[in-house]
Amino acid sequence: MIGCLFIHGFTGAPYEIEPLARYIRDSTDWVVRTPTLPGHGETLYLKGTHYSEWIEYAEKVLIDLLQSCDKVFIIGFSMGGLIAGYLATRYPIQKLVLLSAAAYYINPKQLVADIKIMLRDGLNKTLHKNELYLRYKKKIVDTPLSATIEFRKLVRKIRPELHHIKVPTLIVQGECDGIVPLKSANYLYQVISSTEKKLLLLPCAKHHVCYGEDQDKLFKEVDTFLHESTKEYIY
Known part of the structure; x- marks a missing residue:
């Protein structure tokens, strides 16, 4: 039996990776887990949470999968990509997929472009239809500074x-x-020691790569990667 663990991002929830998780559920008989990290979810309760709690919870779900499955893959998004990478160095997983993994964060050039679009939509009174604005406005209000500091600690x-x-x-x-x-x-591709690694760039995708114009390409590439045969690794 194959298990597949998805780990969502900072201030996020399983919805961030749900399109890909659903694709894998529908096309395989694998055991798919999409846990919600402590303090996260549709409603955020991040005040007082520590980054170690996020790692430990994902680790607990991974251990459960390893006990019941012959092979386990991990797919991590944004901060979840870093947690996934960390767990991959400590447990005998078979494959790792990193989606928008936040080894570095904030792309000033693209952020300015996105803000310009929001300003334009505001002037045109269509800001309520801007997906990026709707996705992040509540997060900004509901994310305490202490949680952001914990995220930075996790990255470090x-x-x-x-x-x-x-x-x-x-x-x-x-x-x-x-x-x-x-x-x-690029940093991840350079520093990861695996002899089997691939960098997939999606030209139209923003941060939430599981949504948008490149979705079909993403699903097919991940599906191919996870189904490819590979050698055994010693831990």
């Missing part, structure tokens, strides 16, 4: 560990991502 803790990743890895990055810059994906 995990980034030095990423070179220990030896499992086959697919790195996916949207070229129009205003949150995680392209240099994050």
